[in-house]
Amino acid sequence: MSKKNFSANKDNNTIFLYGRHAVLAAIKNPKRNISKIFCTKENAEEIKKALQIGGRNLALNITERKELDKLLPKDSVHQGFILQCQELRNYDLDEVCRLAENQINCHVLILDQVTDPQNIGAIIRSCVAFDTLALILQDKNAPAETGAMAKASVGTIELLPICRVTNLSRAIEKLKACGFWVVGLDGYATTYIDQMDKSGKIALIMGSEGKGMRRLVEENCDTTVKLPMSDKVESLNVSNAAAIALYEINKK
Numbered sequence: 001m002s003k004k005n006f007s008a009n010k011d012n013n014t015i016f017l018y019g020r021h022a023v024l025a026a027i028k029n030p031k032r033n034i035s036k037i038f039c040t041k042e043n044a045e046e047i048k049k050a051l052q053i054g055g056r057n058l059a060l061n062i063t064e065r066k067e068l069d070k071l072l073p074k075d076s077v078h079q080g081f082i083l084q085c086q087e088l089r090n091y092d093l094d095e096v097c098r099l100a101e102n103q104i105n106c107h108v109l110i111l112d113q114v115t116d117p118q119n120i121g122a123i124i125r126s127c128v129a130f131d132t133l134a135l136i137l138q139d140k141n142a143p144a145e146t147g148a149m150a151k152a153s154v155g156t157i158e159l160l161p162i163c164r165v166t167n168l169s170r171a172i173e174k175l176k177a178c179g180f181w182v183v184g185l186d187g188y189a190t191t192y193i194d195q196m197d198k199s200g201k202i203a204l205i206m207g208s209e210g211k212g213m214r215r216l217v218e219e220n221c222d223t224t225v226k227l228p229m230s231d232k233v234e235s236l237n238v239s240n241a242a243a244i245a246l247y248e249i250n251k252k
């Protein structure tokens with residue numbers, strides 16, 4: 001099998017997902033447009049079962065693990081599972097507001113300049129674990145969907161509505177008009193997240209580890225909160241902080 005078989009066509013948003021959980025979840029997701037599946041011989045039966053569950057009729061390209069190793073970025077742990085597919089469709093903000101329309105209590109997460117695909121993948125997993133309605137990213141300050149992101153999400157990227165917006169400040173204003181209370185996570189806040197009122201519709205904003213939220217984004221928050229943590233630690237990895245914050249927001 002030649003390397004050109006794996007080359008992505010960026011013009012039509014083709015990407016490669018890899019890893020057992022990411023590939024099997026994508027196969028079972030009816031919204032995922034898949035063109036090719038590559039696997040090692042020992043994984044063929046598991047993929048065939050997933051294809052049956054997903055109601056898909058796709059041929060398998062069975063090859064040696066060492067050939068797959070050559071055809072993905074260095075250090076990509078594919079476990080003998082790779083598929084070629086289209087990126088998932090991004091939701092628009094109106095759709096997110098409609099998802100929240102009939103909800104009494106719900107929350108969305110907004111990421112401001114979080115750029116590492118693996119961190120975003122881990123955050124997506126936490127979003128799904130704690131019933132986040134949608135993840136909102138800014139187009140130009142966040143990476144596109146990638147295989148690394150999907151793998152770090154352990155396949156949960158298939159389950160979460162993701163919305164990409166041009167201007168975060170305008171998106172925040174729209175969310176407010178849709179009834180959301182906007183809360184920023186800030187290490188200098190005076191209120192702890194476990195002390196805030198968690199009822200109603202909440203839009204939680206998290207900034208990058210180093211810089212935090214940008215000034216204009218923070219100014220659009222209705223309030224800011226911080227995590228209750230020891231003075232011995234200055235900050236947490238953004239994906240760890242997101243998991244704690246989403247757990248707290250989801251508590252009623």
